[in-house]
Amino acid sequence: METPETNTPPAAPPSLTEWSLPGMGLLKGLAVTGANMVQSFYRKDRMTTIQYPEQRAPISPNFRNFPFLVYDGDDAMAGLRCTACSICEKECPPQCIYIVLDRDENGKSLKRPKVFDIDVSVCMNCGICAEVCPFDSIYMDGEYELATQDRFGDLVFNKQRLARSTDYHAKLRPVQAAAVAASRKAAEDKKLAAAAAKEAKAKAAAEAKAKADQEQPAP
Amino acid sequence: MTPDLPTILTRLQATLPAAAVAHRRNPGPSGQDSLLVAPEHLVAACRFLRDTPDLDFDLLTNVTGVDWPDPAKADAVAVPVEETPPPRGGFLEVVYQLFSTSRRAGPLVLRARTEDRQTRVKIPSVVEVYRSAEFQEREIYDLFGVVFTGHPDLRRILMWDEFEDHPMRKDYVAPDDYEYEPTPHDAVLEKAKPHYPAAP
Amino acid sequence: MISDPAMPYPPSANPSPVLDDDQLLHVSLGPQHPSTHGVFRMNVVLDGETVVSLKPVFGYLHRNHEKIAEGITYLSSMPFTDRLDYICPLTNNWAYARAVETLAGIEVPERAEYIRVITGELTRLINHSAFAGFFMGDMGAWGSALMYAFRERELILDLFEELTGARMMSNFMRFGGCRSDLPEGWAARAKTLIDGFPAFLDELEKLLTGNEILLARTQDIGALPKETLINGGITGPMLRAAGVPYDLRKSRPYGIYDRFKFRVPIGEKGDCYDRFMMRFLEMRESISILQQAFEQLPEGEYINPKAKLRSFKPPVGEAYAAIECPKGELGFHLISDGTFNPFRYRIRPPSFINLTLLEDMCLGLDLADVVLILGSVDIVLGEVDR
Secondary structure (H helix, E strand, O other), rough: OOOOOOOOOEOOOOOOOOOOOHHHHHHHHHHHHHHHHHOOOHHHHOOOOOOOOOOOOOOOOOOOOOEEEEEOOOOOOOOOOOOOOOOHHHHHHOOOEEEEEEEEOOOEEEEEEEEEEOOOOOOOOOHHHHHOOOOOOEEOOOOOOOOOOOOOOOHHEHHHHEEEHHHHHHOHHHHHHHHHHHHHHHHHHHHHHHHHHHHHHHHHHHHHHHHHHHHHOOO | OOOHHHHHHHHHHHHHHHHHHEEEEEEOOOOOOEEEEHHHHHHHHHHHHHOOOOOOEEEEEEEEEEEEEEEHHHHHHHEEOOOOOOOOOEEEEEEEEEEEEEOEEEEEEEEEEEEOOOOOOOOEEOOOOOOOHHHHHHHHHHHHOOEEEEOOOOOOOOOOOOOOOOOOOOOOOOOOHHHHHHHHOOOOHHHHHHOOOOOO | OOOOOOOOOOOOOOOOOOHHHHHHHHEEEOOHHHHHHOOOOEEEEEEEEEEEEEEEEOOOOOOOOOHHHHHHHHHHHHHHHHHOOOOHHHHHHHHHHHHHHHHHHHOOOOOHHHHHHHHHHHHHHHHHHHHHHHHHHHHHHOHHHHHHHHHHHHHHHEEEEEEEEOOOOOOOOOOEEOOOOOOOHHHHHHHHHHHHHHHHHHHHHHHHOOOHHEEEEEOOOOOHHHOOOOOOOOHHHHHHHOOOOHHHHOOOOOOHHHOOOOOOEOOOOOOHHHHHHHHHHHHHHHHHHHHHHHHHOOOOOEOOOOOOOOOOOOOOOEEEEEEEEOEEEEEEEEEEOOOOOOOOOOOOOOHHHHOOOOHHHHHHOOHHHHHHHHHHHHHHHHHHHH
16 A cells, blocks of 8 residues: 655645635735726736727737648749648547548659648647658648638638648748758758769779770770 | 456456356557456346455446457457457447556456357446446437447437437448438538439 | 445436436536536536536547547657647657657657656646636636736747747657757756746736635535545546645656655545546746756756657557646557557546546526536546547
């Protein structure tokens, strides 16, 4: 049997039956509401409501609402980072993402989405798609005024409507975008370096071979 | 504090017929072993666990219903410690988690199994020992179809009274007109179409 | 049927010995008003103004969350847990993360545990202060107390928005830690808020606890013996108000709660007044835990780097893990068959099980007290119906 922790004395509750002069408790409470009413005229922390849409509450930079797709360069459709790997489609809790992989006429994968739809009437803004994406391609937006008059059609966003430039991302989430850009650049540099090293190696091998051929001319 | 399962098992076997309780090992990292109790001795076992002063399992926290269409899977999750013949067909299972508020011990996991999934689905209710099982057993009756004999008020609780199936069973098929929501997948929409008149 | 004299059941089996049925009044209370805790209905039988039978009716918000979870991955269920008890999503996340960690044997780094304690205790402040407001609403004093509580809740929600990205649907915990680290300056801002919180509690207590109407309405209402409460599976402030020092943070310590000095408040009688006061005492203890947590907050990882996010597959087995959420013991029972989806995903909802003894508490009282007792149980229908 476990011994109870010494710092757990069964806390003595305060006297639960504290009657005073009848009506005093009521008056004390009224004093509190009265003070709050008066203070609401001059204390900012007591007057907390604002007049939307003329005034808007500040939004935290981490606020997330609906995903978007990032593209590099100027052409939105050509520059999409998405490779249609369908990881987000599988992990999406309400299953609101629909992806079709684009293929050429031989059936070979082109590693880009032919269809990328998100039903924002089903989407619940959890951000799991952005978290699991291994290609830095999908992120959470901060846009929240998306009311439309068509309940079905206008709320299914296709890839044209989802695409946003890297500049948009950098403006929306500077810290995250900078980190992503740095890691992508590092990966790109590594790839370039690897390619260069490979080229150099191939070149050296070719030179060595040529040299060997020279030294031992074919009979 | 995890309860000392072998001792409890021996003591239970001394009070009940020895074959009524068996130790089942949990293969996962949680190490929460369980006791498989024959349904006809379940209430007696609970009463013993609650009323024996040095055991004092006074709180039945959780009652879970499980549908096992494939009995091999059930034995993989709750591995028999002694050699036992594998069950022949699928069954429904009820898992109980007991705690002791005074001794701060738990969870003690009990499990009871029905004979099959279709007709012989009776398990005695433990409501007379633990009131906390009242709504949870009703829920399992509602969603899995386990019939708790001796339950004072066994009615559907979450589904409506006219509902006929048991939705948490693994072979439950959702009706095809239950929602009309055009998701991008359109599978639901396609299924629902015959139930709605075409737009003029 | 029931042989145990200590637990007579059902309490309403022979309602009124004097009156026959056509002199009783059947009232369908709900599924909306009973001070709008949600779509909950009670079939009440009245003898004059006195309750002789009360049968709760559930299921108006039932969406079979447990079935949905069986068809999706472990990670995908995390945002759905936000929607159980939507007043305190972070403790729901925590309970689920803990269950999966128990199931798969994942270690949680120290800093992540501290972040969890901080968010969890802030959630307790939100829940309990909102409770005070809603409880006043049940009594007929809809307005001031609730709005004051919401004013303070907004400040905490602002912190949550900055940390998790959403005010209520946080989806913050991950298996093996948290989704992100505390933002720059967050801890300092949270600490300032916590330091100012006791002043708000003083104000709220001055507004409410001396109030004669509150005392008259709540004292000696809805009390039950503690043995009955334990037997009925009641947990949380409800149980502690009756004098049972059963708090999972002490009784089944999880995380790093053994590092903090705090007391478990217990009541005397277990009536509505004790339950109401219990929440205030717990908030003061939470503030003390938060202050200690901010002092001790270490540097380090916020998530176990070995924990997998994509394609997470726990080994075959089962696990039950629970935490002390503001409403009671919130547990998850998971069974894994070694695939990407849970084989069985069961929630032990405190709100639902705390309603087991609702009828026992209400019998013999007036109809107006029923609403009050329901309020003192502190339910959220998202969790009751799941």
